[in-house]
Amino acid sequence: xxxxxxxxxxxxxxxxxxxxAFSKHEHCEVVGICxxxxxxxxxxxxxxxxxxxxxxxxxxAMIQQKGLDVAxxxxxxxxxxxxxxxxxxxxxxxIVEKPIAIDIAGVRRLDQAIRAxxxxxxxxxxxxWNPMFDNIRAMLERKVIGDIFYAEVDYLHGVGPWYxxxxxxxxxxxxxxxxxxxxxxxxxxxRWFVQDEAVEVxxxxxxxxxxxxxxxxxxxxxxxxxFAGGAIGKVACTLECRMPYVFNVELFGDKGSIRNNKxxxxxxxxxxxxxxxxxxxxxSGDVSHHPFQQEVNHFVxxxxxxxxxxxxxxxxxxxxxxxxxxxxxxxxxxxxxxxLP
Ligand SMILES: NC(=O)c1ccc[n+]([C@@H]2O[C@H](COP(=O)([O-])OP(=O)(O)OC[C@H]3O[C@@H](n4cnc5c(N)ncnc54)[C@H](OP(=O)(O)O)[C@@H]3O)[C@@H](O)[C@H]2O)c1
Numbered sequence: 001x002x003x004x005x006x007x008x009x010x011x012x013x014x015x016x017x018x019x020x021a022f023s024k025h026e027h028c029e030v031v032g033i034c035x036x037x038x039x040x041x042x043x044x045x046x047x048x049x050x051x052x053x054x055x056x057x058x059x060x061a062m063i064q065q066k067g068l069d070v071a072x073x074x075x076x077x078x079x080x081x082x083x084x085x086x087x088x089x090x091x092x093x094x095i096v097e098k099p100i101a102i103d104i105a106g107v108r109r110l111d112q113a114i115r116a117x118x119x120x121x122x123x124x125x126x127x128x129w130n131p132m133f134d135n136i137r138a139m140l141e142r143k144v145i146g147d148i149f150y151a152e153v154d155y156l157h158g159v160g161p162w163y164x165x166x167x168x169x170x171x172x173x174x175x176x177x178x179x180x181x182x183x184x185x186x187x188x189x190x191r192w193f194v195q196d197e198a199v200e201v202x203x204x205x206x207x208x209x210x211x212x213x214x215x216x217x218x219x220x221x222x223x224x225x226x227f228a229g230g231a232i233g234k235v236a237c238t239l240e241c242r243m244p245y246v247f248n249v250e251l252f253g254d255k256g257s258i259r260n261n262k263x264x265x266x267x268x269x270x271x272x273x274x275x276x277x278x279x280x281x282x283x284s285g286d287v288s289h290h291p292f293q294q295e296v297n298h299f300v301x302x303x304x305x306x307x308x309x310x311x312x313x314x315x316x317x318x319x320x321x322x323x324x325x326x327x328x329x330x331x332x333x334x335x336x337x338x339x340l341p
Pocket of ligand 1: 009010011012013014015034035036037040041073074075076077079097098099124125126164165168181287290
């Protein structure tokens with residue numbers, strides 16, 4: 001099996017998780033790290049004891065490096081499209097952190113570049129590899145709760161100065177919006193569970209009067225989604241809440257309900273209370289808790305077997321369209337039909 005050479009773009013919090021995950025994969029080796037500052041890249045190489053890795057300050061130089069097959073883009077949101085397009089055009093497979101873009105033109109530009117280049121892509125909606133998500137999907141596939149008619153998935157995560165990312169994420173130019181920056185995980189979860197095309201979105205957003213976390217955009221959004229098959233969904237997203245991280249999944253079907261790791265189903269005749277299914281839940285905002293290793297393993301498998309990931313840019317574009325429709329709906333005070341024009 002050929003060893004895949006991997007280049008990491010950015011040296012922040014998430015980059016460490018990719019470096020660890022690719023380094024642990026027996027078919028991969030991290031061969032390049034690109035930073036705005038050469039010393040920071042060299043420090044990362046030393047910190048992770050990367051034996052055959054070069055430091056770069058120029059992305060185009062890194063992706064021209066012989067032996068580099070995959071790039072992982074771990075930078076602020078406004079950079080993802082240009083960096084992703086450059087990697088795709090150089091023939092590299094790409095991991096792009098969420099959100100892939102902060103406007104719909106960017107989403108489409110990246111999607112087209114990846115399709116045109118014929119490279120593999122994955123967007124880091126990493127909860128798709130969370131064990132509780134796996135359990136829920138397995139139950140849904142077996143129709144344990146029948147057909148979903150209503151679903152709620154919520155991202156309730158206070159992001160303030162205690163997170164390094166807050167410094168740039170709270171700014172519109174770099175972060176985009178609350179639902180793009182964080183709530184996109186919940187929107188993607190909603191799509192992942194309902195498994196249908198969204199056709200209409202309505203949303204409201206606000207911020208607390210004191211705006212203590214100095215968000216340039218409204219840090220709180222509640223979004224309603226109508227799906228083609230008739231199911232409806234709700235996503236609450238708050239970056240301003242003051243409480244421990246909560247990621248909430250509630251699914252209601254015609255034969256039962258799922259509330260995070262709890263199941264009630266009319267398929268089990270004697271059941272008269274919730275059954276708890278033990279599994280790691282998506283209950284932490286700490287990236288070292290997230291299943292990046294499983295995501296990387298899946299992506300390498302897709303590259304090696306020449307198959308598309310279920311979380312490729314083309315699929316993630318649909319999650320982003322819902323987020324962008326929510327922002328438009330909240331701004332204009334009207335429901336927004338999908339796909340966006
Ligand atoms: N999938 C998930 O669960 C998850 C979790 C957390 C974050 N994320 C996403 O991962 C991406 C990176 O987040 P992070 O937490 O790693 O952020 P971070 O710690 O701030 O790191 C971002 C890195 O990007 C580079 N960079 C390039 N231009 C920059 C600029 N103008 N301002 C700031 N940094 C710049 C910096 O590296 P150099 O200084 O070396 O150039 C910086 O270390 C974001 O898209 C974020 O939303 C995803």
